[in-house]
Amino acid sequence: MPKDTVTTLQISIGQASLAGVKPVNQDFHGASVPSGQQLALKGAVLAIADGISTSDYSHIAAETAVKSLMTDYYATPDAWTVKTSASRVIAATNSWLHAQSGYAGISDADRGHVCTLAALIVKARTAHLFHVGDSRIWRVSGASLEPLTQDHQVALGGGETVLSRAIGVGHAVDIDYKAVPLELGDTFLLTTDGVHGFWQPKQVTQWIAASDDLDATAHQILNAALEAGSNDNLTVQILRIDALPQADQQFDAGMFGLPIPSLPSDGAQIDGHTILRQLHGNHRSYIYLAKAPDGTKVALKIPSSDLREDKDALRRFVMEEWIARRLSSPHLMSAPPSGTRTGLYVVTDYIEGQSLRQWMQDNPKPDFEQVRDIIEQVIQGLRALHRREMLHQDIRPENIMITRDGVVKLIDYGATYVAGVQETAPALEEGILGTLQYTAPEYFANEPVSWKAELFSLGVIAYEMLTGTLPYGTQVSRVRTARDRMRLRYRNARDDAHPMPDWLDEALHKAVHPDPARRHAHLSEFAAYLRTPSLSYQTRHKKPLAERDPERFWKTVSGLLAILCIWLATMAFK
Template sequence: MSEWHLHADAKFTVGQRSEAGVKPENEDAIGIRIPEGPLLSNKGAVAIIADGVSAAEAGKEASETCVRNFLYDYYSTPETWGVKKSTTKVLTALNRWLYGQGRHFIDAGKGYVSTLSCIIFKSQTATIFHVGDSRIYRLRGNEFEQLTRDHTTYISDNQSYLARAMGLDVNLDVDCRVLDVEAGDLFLLSTDGIHDFVKSKDLRAVMEAAQAHQSKDPEHNSLEDYCQQLIEFALENNSNDNLSCQLVRVDALPQQDVNDVTQKLTELPFPPYLEEGMILDGYRIEKELHASNRSQLYRVIDTETDKVLTMKTPSVNYEDDPAYIERFVMESWIGSRIQNPHVVKVVESTRRKSCLYYLTEYVEGITLERWINEHPKPHIEEVLYIFEQVIKGVRAFHRRETLHQDLKPGNIMLDRNGEAKIIDFGSCHAKGIAEITSPIEQDGILGTAGYSSPETVLEFKSSIRSEVFSLGVILYEMLSGTEPYNGKLNHCRTKQSYSKLRYTPTYELNPLVPFWIDGAIQKAMSLDPMDRHQDVSELLYEVQHPNPNYKKQNKAALIEKNPVVFWQVLSLVLFIAFCVALYF
């Protein structure tokens, strides 16, 4: 599948220098990585600087480890992860390794401690991660700003110590800041051997000179010369530390004209009308499985391997709709990165494509929607067995920072062995991809209204708690055979319409449902997202483990809802007990 539309047009000019200065050894470390192609778009460009703490004795090893490992590990994280999640995971692992190494050498007084400041440019934003007293500055036009704050504690005017650093404590507290970026922005990263000995006005003057020089002569990279100038400036002011700095200028940001995007997206034409027996790129059309105004699904046979597959093709209704085409192209890309036995597997074509489509494994079975219709009063154990598999599939999406956004019985298949598989990636939202600026306006509500949370319908906002809501609706249907709120979710479009909804407990529709399972469902389907479970694992735990609080709440609700029936039943029980007492 072509991934051209993920490519970035970001361009940078960079320069960096690092010297030991008056010290016998250089314990600073610096690094810049600007990848090419999809990696630049998915992960961005990185500049990182680290200053090993001399008092820790293993400062050099610590700073080099921070820079080297970060530049490798960050680009090894899943493409669907956002910048913050990817960086947090990497920094946490790095910090624990450094801390562990430091404890290993504690008897020798040796520790692995370093400052770290890095900036990640992705799309039209820059994300800063910072711990310690190295710094990041920005010059934008006439505005000069220090973007980080030093994590130092002063004992006296002449004595201070680092309050936060990599490897200093098992728990890492990192500053994170997200900034908008403009073409022409110039960033400076430096260690204290420079900025402690060069006044802010002088730092600014050098950056302004570098900016002016670069603007006049863009073909010649002079930024390294200005880095050297900063080092010499600090040495003249009696710097007694290692000296390192980096200059990064943003020359261009990714921005495509919608006409250009449309042209590239439509390089592959829509497939022709497909009929049984036709062969497309070596795949024989066996049967149309499903057709809607948005897409078609076919059962196909690979003529080379005889393997049965499913082919999804776009609808010709959207042949001139760039937003639809982009989303269709993205479906298989997102799906191919979700590897889980309870998520349908995207199959990469072994042959060059002549038109727009993608392939998945073929699941022989029925949809959960059909299963619900065929099992109006199912066994609770069977329902929970299927539901657990669905949860596992959803968790696979969430671990990739991806929301499915259209969880419903029709998008869940049950194979011949009763194993559940989530299908259809058409509404997925991957955070790592969403961070990339798109010139194409996307649809509002992509999921199905009857399974979408109020915040999704009203505010076009989705989260893990929104997925919890959808799963609550699905479990409600599986246990009761009917839609919650008498199917009125399909018609809710205002806050007022949602406020009129009245929840009917599942145990009133299916007496076999325990109070505590219904309590968990009711919590999952709360109209306020903050009242729901925090994640899908919490929901699964509550439907598998009795929560006595739900039972008490439901008893109280029964008294309040049907007081006459409650007192009639209670009177009957007391009368029977009285008769038994008289008899004996």
């Protein structure tokens, strides 16, 4: 999509803060509105924190809570969702503030590094709300203000309340989260209790509706609250949505609008890359071995001209390099830094070796240790992906490479789901993106999908490596409902042609179970149970002592009988 047709998020912000009648302002607030791709992928952040009056350190806590969110949030991976990114930053800040109180020898939370926090992150067409304490977030609704947060307070009687939740009180913090769809013209307010305890909501909405200067309106709101008798610090932030991205916004990655290059011949130059030879080609793309400007070998992929009008296909195409540049695992394909582009193509690392499919053909009867080693390396790559909130979605032997040094790497991110990008530009319903015989049945039944779908694919591959066949044949691709899914019948991997321990077959069966909830709890658990029987298996198959060690059993029985006889004889003489 040409860049000039893209509508970006545009907002107006007004904010003000006063100490009020107090000598020190323990409130702190901040706003960050980046530009370009960072605005699209991370959004704009507003945050407000209120220190508690009983603490001499709460103003430090308030400033720390806001500043850390303003900076650290943007340092989190682009692939993470807003909820994951902000929650982890807030949790880390909470732990740090709690530790500071401990270092200072403060055992009373009311005198420690403690504050409230309300944060609003606007990304694409959604507002993400984070809340701890009694600062509030509101939305203008006609002539009234709609509260979007609920105070964390406990009533003590006599009208007095105390905070039941705050940043810095304990090692961990419970954060309220809410996602609110955005509409053009939506207006949000963040306030501390020195404001919303004394304002007139109808008056506030009238001022905002007539405002061309939100900063001036923010000061107007604070002055009115002071005149109404506010006895606390006062802070307000106002955010108005002036423009929203299109609902069908495509993910750019900086390459949409560039022309698709003509297919090059050996020796041709593309932006400093020298084409050495073609590696692969089909109706969707062409892959070339190329020498980068720094002399390293890379894989250069050019989309087929047939994809020129297929926006979804081009999105998946450009995403592959974007994803690869954000991965650093030795078991995942990565990509070199991006240079200036005159055409639409992607560049990734060139992996010298063979695909797992070729390896399986060369090793039709691998030993168990070879299979375990390959599966464990794939698991390491998958765990690195999952930590970035990504699902590969096309795990198959052709997408697993084994280098000449025996390092196993996952490749091809054309079908990869990226949670953070999905928030920015939701992909259309595209059906099954992976290869049918390795795709988990929940995809075909149109059910929720998690990392356990990747476990299923990996289990199918392990099964095929050991048996040369598939655990359900072609039946999985015929699944359409949850009932169809549960009708699948597993074919035992263990038979006369493929001898293996029962516990190993059980580990395979569990990995590819039709019900995701009954698969292994972790990828590492699957790896462990490929090496040793599970605890449940050992419990179910534990033999009694008489079978495991007959000699020891009868010696023990004889000893006990001897003791009994001696005791009976003693009793008889008495």
